[in-house]
Each structure stands twice: as structure tokens, then as C-alpha cells.
Amino acid sequence: MGEVLAAEKVPVGPRDLVAPGRSAKIADGTRIAVRYARPLTLTVDGQKRTHWVTALNVGEAFNDLGVRYEGARTSASRSVGIARKGLAVDVRTLKSLTISHDGTKTPVSAPVLTVGEVLARANVKVDADDRVRPALSSMVQSGSTITINRVSTRTTSANLFLPYTTIRKTSSSMYDDQSKVERAGQRGVKRKVVETVYVDGKKASARIVSQSVIRKPVSRVVVVGTKDRPKQETGGGGGGGGGGPVGGGVDSLNWSALAQCESGGNPRAVNSAGYYGLYQFSVSTWRSVGGSGNPIDNSAGEQTYRAKLLYQKAGSGQWPVCGRRLFS
Template identity: 60%
Template sequence: MRKSILIGAVATGVVGALGVGSVAYTALDKTVTLSVDGQTRTIHTFGSTVGDVLAGEKVQVASRDVVAPGTDAKLVDGARIAVKYARPLTLTIDGKQSKHWVTALSVNGAFEELGLRYSGAALSASRSAGIERAGLSLDVKTLKRLDVVHDGKTTSVDATALTVGEALKQANIKLDSDDLVSPKLTTLLANGTKVTIKRVSTVTRTLDVDLPFKKVKKDDDSLFEDQTKTERAGETGLKKQVVRITYIDGKKVKTVLVSESVVRKAIDKIVRVGTKERPEENGGGGNVGGEVDSLNWAALADCESGGNPRAVNPNGHYGLYQFSLSTWRSVGGSGNPIDNSAGEQTYRAKLLYKKAGAGQWSCGHHLFD
């Protein structure tokens, strides 16, 4: 009878012990949701803090990583733990580099995290591109407005370019190798930049250029000192020049001589200059006697030639008194009246008067003024 009771008591004790352990186990076990970079799983843990859970799951975090709630937070059943790893993001924005740490998993998410927009910008990776834990290097060329002055007009351009040259290419504005661009093509762009293009063109031309002749004087003792005679007329020469002309926006700015050659030489003009001293003359060129010398020869000369001893009339009359050459020679004159002094011309006029009277001149009546 006692044996049965003992067995029963032991059995009851064992059952009781098992019941207490089950209650304790249930009380210590917690169900936790763990999200690591968006990857979520449910786990059971006996840990008492978030750090215990991470250690148990071999999730290592660094100072820049984000853990929510913090690693020291106490665990409760049903807790949710989020871990976001920090990633290095190197941004090169319009040529200027900066480094950041982000927990976002995409480029777009990183921009939002950093408070950046860059609307219309050109990116070296798409906005939806993922960012691995090793990080990402991203080039950003922001949208800029610039004015391009060219070909007589101004073109407004929106470009996601880094340099002036890239912007012109995007705008499909063509350039020749010798065009002048200001600022230079390699200049980094800023919003509002003004670009000026000057079109440069060169042409090569062949020109005919006159070569002037020289005037050579030769002494001639057969002529009086106040006389000259053309021995040979001068002739203009000719040379060919090849020149290169540079234009900027249609305006000629420079001419460079490339080559030249003489086609025809100039021929010098030769003029004989008298050296013979003219004999002295009396009064108005010599007296012929009588009333002839007292006539008003100055009034006649003034009417006939304006008092000019070198006057030439196209109808073949010369000098103070407008002699024809035949009449001049008939009274002993030599050469052309205009090659003789005023006194000599007056002397010959007096001889003509004695020979033929005042009717030889249309102004003859002025002799009696």
C-alpha cells in the first residue's frame, strides 16, 4: 500500500516539475521581427535587449549604421527591430566632389535623405539604381541656362553640361576649328553664363598692284633754265600679289602677304631740265621803237590769257598773247611760246603788231586802253 502511494507521489512530483519549466520557458521566449536593409524575418529569442538579438543573429553594426530601437533597448514580445547599414556615397556635382554616408538603398532615396533634388540633372546612374554596402560614386551635371551670342543672334540654351564645349554640343551649335569662343570651351559652366562665338574665315586672293614709275631729271644745256622737255613718258608697272585675308564675323581684320611677283617693270619718266642762262631782257622784253612800245601790252595779255605766260588753249594757241605756233615762228620765235619768258613773248608780240597791226588779236582794242 505504501509503495503505491510513493510511486504516485513521485509521479505527481515529476509532472509538477515539468509544468513549472514549461511556464518558465514560455515566459522567457519572445517573438521578434528583425528587418535588415528591408529584408525582414521573424525570430525567437531569450535575449533581453536589442543588442542581444543582433548578437544572436550575427548582425554586426558600426557607428554610422542606424538601429531602431537602439541596441540598449529592452525587448518585449512582438518587438520590431530595424537595421539600416550606412553606405558611402561620393557625389561629383559639376566637377566638385563631396562624400556622404547614407542608409538609403537607391540613388533617389539617398537624394531624399540628403535633401537634394537636382531636377533635370544628368546622372551617371539612374535614380532607381541601387547602392551596395560598398558604396557608390555618382556624377551629377545640373541643368543650367546660358545665352549664346552667335551668327548675329542670341540663343538661350538649357544644358546638363559641365563645360562650355559640352553645352554647345548639346545645343547643336556647330564650330569651326578657328572660331573664337569666349569663355573658352574648357571653362566650367555656371548657371547664367554668357557665351560669345565669333566666326573666323580666311580667303586667299590674287591682286593686281600698280608699280609707280620714277621721274628722272637730266640736265640739258640746249634749254634755258626755265625750260623743261619730256624725253620719255613714264609707264606704270604691274605686280601680282597673293594675300590671305582674315575676317571675323564678316569684318576684315588682317591681311597677310603670301607671295608677290613682278609681271611688268615700271619705266622711268625722263625729263630734260634746261641749264642755259637766258640773256637779260630790257623792260617788257625789248623795245621795237616808236609808239609800239607805249601801247598797253599788259591789258592785251590780261584779256587774251589772264596774264598767264604758260596759258594753253586747246585750239592751238599759247602764252600771254595766244600765239599759234606758225605765227610765233613768223616773228622769229623758237620752240613754243610757253617755253619762253614773258618778256620774250611781249617782244615777239610787238614785232607782230608792227607787221600786221592790232587786228591779229580779238582783244586788240585793249592796246589803246
């Protein structure tokens, strides 16, 4: 056979197909067929490989190579012929995948190559903020799952109060037990803008975008006196003892012990609940027994005298905690 081909100047290469075989003996009338090999370049799911085939069309070449590619998408139909110079064919095989998104799972079966193509085939839309795993440009394999997390951003603003400070000033024109508010304090206001990121509806993170003070705090100014208050002694007695006599055994009670219990023996004692002096009078009770002004503006003796009058009027129950000290 080879001698005949050589004599007829029919070139054949090692990949070419000759029938009958090259070493076969021939007789008169024998038909000799030569099918030349040609390159078929297949790019299957992005992987390129060149095959030398003697098939005359794509379908025959697939059969010779033992590949079926059922359900695949090819750039050339199986009936397309393969010329001597060769042919390039792009093949995307059929893949079965699952898209996990929006609380559901969507199955996809299609000849696709990348994640983006899978989503397009399933008509599942994503925006620039959404998280897609694997990435849109990633190649896919059959049986894999694509996960989409929906991401949204919300911007909110809130006003926060800024505390004010207190400035204390002294005045020698005021007694040391006196004070006054020269200027009321005012809280400041700060506006804060926060950006919150939600993933699939759940808060994932938050960051402060901006902060600005829209009103500065105003300090409170308090003036306190430094001048010593002069001691006043009227009606006799001091430190809770003595006071003008009222008779009836009242004068002999232990008024010093009562004063010590109520105020620590301090005629200038002030309770924030509205009680004053040695015996912690309210102003209304003080005046009910003939006192004038505020008890702390009166001497210890005067306060004791008014306390005796109160005892004569209402008994020791006026001092529910310390009243028993009168009898110690």
C-alpha cells in the same frame, strides 16, 4: 541593446543604423535591425563629395540627403542598390541657358556640364575660327548666356602702281631753252595680298600677307641743253620797243609796256598753253601776220614788227589783259 549585439558578436560602427536604438531596453521576441552605413560618392556637375548613407538604393539615399535632382541625368538610376563597399554616381543637374548666335537667341534646358555639351544639345555648330565665350570646355551654370561670334577670313590681291623717277641729262649740242625726252618713263607694278577678318559679317581687321614687285619702274630720261642761244636782231629795236615802222600812229604806241606785261620783256618766253615770245603769239597768229617758224626763234625787233601788224589788223583786243598798256 548594445549588450545583445556584443553577445551575438554583431559589429556596429558609429555611422551604422540600429533599430530600436542602441540604448533601448529589449524583451523576449524583440526584433533588432542593423543597417550598415556605406559610402555614396556623388559627383555633381564636376564637384565630388562622399556621403555615408544607410539607404539601400540611390533613390532612398537622395531622399535621406534631401536632394531631388529633378530633370538631372545620373549615371545610375534611382533603383540601383548601394552595396556595403559603396557606390559612385555622376550627376549632371538640369540647367536653363541661352545661346546668342547668328543674330538670334536659342534657349536650352538640359542636364549638361560644359559649353560644348550645350551647343551639341542645341545642334548649334561652330568651326575652328568662330569665337565662343565662355570656351567650349568651360563649365556652365543655369541662367548663363553663351555667345558665339562667327569669324570668316577673305584673301584678296591688288596691283599698285609704283611711280617712276626723272633723270635729267645735259647736252652742249642743244640750246639752254631746249629739252627733249630721251626715254619715256613707265610706272612699276607691285602686287599686294591682304587677308581680311570679318566678325559677324563686319570687317574686324586686315593684314598684308605678302608684297612683291612684278614690274620695276623705268626712269624717265630728259635731256636739257646748256648752249647759249645767239641773240638775233633784225628789223631794229629790242626788249619790246622799236621794230620796223608800219605807220598810222602804230609805231608811237608803248610797245615796251605791252611786252613787259605779256612776257616780262623776255623774247624767249614760253607759256605752256601754247603762246610764245614778247607778245605771247600763238604760232597760228604769228603766221597770220607773215611770221615764220616760232616767235622765240626771231629777234625782239621782228616780234615787235609782227605785233604792230597784228594791231593794225585786229586792234588791242588781241591782248585782252595787257592791251591797254599800249596807251600808257
